[in-house]
Amino acid sequence: MDIRIDIDRLSRELETLASFTDSLPPSVTRVLYTPTDLAAREYLKGLCREAGLEVREDPLGNTFACWIGEDPQAGAVGTGSHIDAIPHAGRYDGTVGVLGGLEALRALKSAGFRPKRSLELLIFTSEEPTRFGIGCLGSRMLSGALSPEAARKLEDKDGKTLEEARWEAGFLGELEEVPLPKGYYSAFVELHIEQGPILERQQIPLGVVTAIAAPASLRLIIEGEGGHAGAVLMHERHDAFLAAAEIALAAEAAARATGAPDTVATSGVCEVFPGAINSVPSLVRLELDIRDIDLLRRDGVVNAVYKACEAQRKKRGVHIGLEVLNADPPAHSSPKVVEALDRACAAYGLNYLTMVSRAYHDSLFMARIAPTAMLFIPCKNGWSHRPDEYAAPEHIEQGVRVLAHALAELAGS
Amino acid sequence: MDIRIDIDRLSRELETLASFTDSLPPSVTRVLYTPTDLAAREYLKGLCREAGLEVREDPLGNTFACWIGEDPQAGAVGTGSHIDAIPHAGRYDGTVGVLGGLEALRALKSAGFRPKRSLELLIFTSEEPTRFGIGCLGSRMLSGALSPEAARKLEDKDGKTLEEARWEAGFLGELEEVPLPKGYYSAFVELHIEQGPILERQQIPLGVVTAIAAPASLRLIIEGEGGHAGAVLMHERHDAFLAAAEIALAAEAAARATGAPDTVATSGVCEVFPGAINSVPSLVRLELDIRDIDLLRRDGVVNAVYKACEAQRKKRGVHIGLEVLNADPPAHSSPKVVEALDRACAAYGLNYLTMVSRAYHDSLFMARIAPTAMLFIPCKNGWSHRPDEYAAPEHIEQGVRVLAHALAELAGS
Secondary structure, three states: OOOOHHHHHHHHHHHHHOOOOHHHHHEEEEEOOOOOHHHHHHHHHHHHOOOOOEEEEEEOEEEEEEEEEOOOOOOOOEEEEEEEEEEEEEEOOEEEEEHHHHHHHHHHOOOOOOOOOOEEEEEEOOOOOOOOOOOOOHHHHHOOOOOOOHHHOOOOOOOOOOOHHHOOOOOOOOOOOOOOOOOOOOEEEEEEOOOOOOHHHOOOOEEEEEEEEEEEEEEOOOOOOEEEEEOOHHHHHHHHHHHHHHHHHHHHHHHHHHHHOEEEEEEEEEEEOOOOOOOEEEEEEEEEEEEEEEHHHHHHHHHHHHHHHHHHHHHOEEEEEEEEEOOOEEEEEOOOHHHHHHHHHHHOOOOOOEEEEEOOOOOOOOOHHHHHOEEEOOHHHHHHOOOOOOHHHHHHHHHHHHHHHHHHHHHHO | OOOOOHHHHHHHHHHHHHOOOOOOOOOOEEOOHHHHHHHHHHHHHHHHHHHOOEEOOOEEEEEEEEEOOOOHHHHHHEEEEEOOOOEEEEEOOOOHHHHHHHHHHHHHHHHOOOOOEEEEEEEEEEOOOOOOOOOOOOHHHHHOOOHHHHOOEOOOOOOEHHHHHHHHHOOOOOOHHOOOOOOOEEEEEEEEEOOOHHHHHHOOEEEEEEOOOEEEEEEEEOOOEEEOOOOOOOHHHHHHHHHHHHHHHHHHHHHHHHOOOEEEEEEEEEEEEOOOOOEOEEEEEEEEEEEOOOOHHHHHHHHHHHHHHHHHHHHOOOOOEEEEEOOOEEEEEEEHHHHHHHHHHHOOOOEEEEEEEEEOOOOOOOOOOEEEEEEEEHHHHOOOOOOOOOOOOHHHHHHHHHHHHHHHHHHHH
């Protein structure tokens, strides 16, 4: 079967999708359920319908575009990723797996392929934690890892609940309808940029992911005591920001102390209240992201953060509320899907690296309900979550072709 | 002369003024040139006109309410303070000196006093640095400490210039018209809450300020390198927030190291970009406020911040731009005005403490162009810049009565 990828069309579509942004191009900001997110979804659904796929959405906004196979009862073969983008991010994270997955299906159609199992493109709702503080919202609920009860408790920082937000966005129905029945997918493959420097450095065009790291996300609310910057003596202070500073540095030290390159700790959010130059900070919201492919090592860093909080309570007389937003176990890929990717690479004489993902992906949760694997392509300098994130067209093309070949084998004919 | 203070009216007026806020009461947020600030100004100008004072405004929005004396050519006697409030502050900082100053003039009128020199209430524009990052904007320009050229360069964090902002607020004319002619005031007295705990602890109703501390304000723009929190290895990072954390802690350590209670250092602003839990901070805006009544000790702490920046450049490979927003010399009170306050206290048998102000005041700049002193009243727990800032009516009443008596002596009859 001769699978031809229209990389020019795909590149144009990636460019068009990037134009749906709430920040200045080339940066991309696309947050869950914003008018910009909804407009981008409309654009994608249009492309899927043009491709002759049947589009449906669930009450959370997860979007399915199905190419019905000759045996519609058999478990489908899924591919896909996400289109939401954190503030001031780039244009390839997630979108390569969505538009690339669509192009793979289109390429198989034009190649005259007739799938036995249905082939389905899945666009996950909110892989990024930007709005509700929890990553992989869509795949968490599809897999049952996040219960409807827990989801109904989620609020954004303006106090709007997930329920209100999805209704306003036009996604009605009950969250109980979201989890997928067991066996819905017989296989799932996610194409994604590496978001790391390894493939580029080793000049290998593809990576097949055998495991996805276990992230833990913590939210700390640190309450100190405010006051006038000129009037409150140093020894009388309970400075919430200085407590946050010491905790963030303790997390960094603990992550470095494991000696393992796979341990990372990041304090990406620090909001200081009241936030005036002449006012002692009385309240701080600090959010930490701690990851490792080794659960024990990761939890060692999490414990170091707990210890640092305790030390700051004593040292500065601040109150610290600590909330574990998520602490997920690592996922392991399905040998069946990995082998399909291996044969697809071989079919095109492409070398690949088996690797681990330290980044978070919807596949982390899809792996709980379906045989799953991921396919990585290189990205420039390993950069992502920044406007200069970049993946070369030839790498995207190779990734999509291998994806299409693997999907065809998994779907059967 | 029997000076009667209508403390009930004054308390009601303080309460009404506090209702002009952009945050939830009891917190007060009133930022320069916002609709809320402009509405509060209208309320005050109305009260001044009702009191029979002649109201004028300069091109910056400094507001003068004058009771013309029998010798209009003689240098006037001024009193006043500010009404702007940092985010989520209280209702007494500044406002006690404005509404209290107005009540003092009203009390003198009803007592039948006829001033030889004009008596003038002055409401300064933006004592707080909230919007343009520089404190005492109004008094800086009135005293010539801030040149029109420098003022025209000021921008708020949205990039709006002071010029655009004041024009939009309806304050036209040239900034060159703002500086006061030498000798405009023969004396100036500012009534203010202490913003410190000393008077309350010693149970002394009044403080006469003999010196005002010298504040320095620094703005640091720290540029690191962003990236995905899962993908960028720890040793490859250039984390702008962790650099800010170490600099803030270094400033605290240096302030404590002087051993003098009058040395204070505060990092009140820390804005982290992009501010997502799974993104390495690429840019941070850190603002520090460093004060002391001793210029050398204060500059020692400022130098420690410079050293910390240099250390972070080396350690983390970040770029740090450092801007000194202001570094003012201390001010000393005029013996003539201090003696007038001393006699006024004696006239009512009130004990007072001579003290130093570590907080910033417009009097710091008025002292450059007029014989100046300040009168402090106690505030609860020394708290200010917070919603539970509080001054007792009896303390306000005693302060206003002493102020009125001193103003009468300084104006002559």
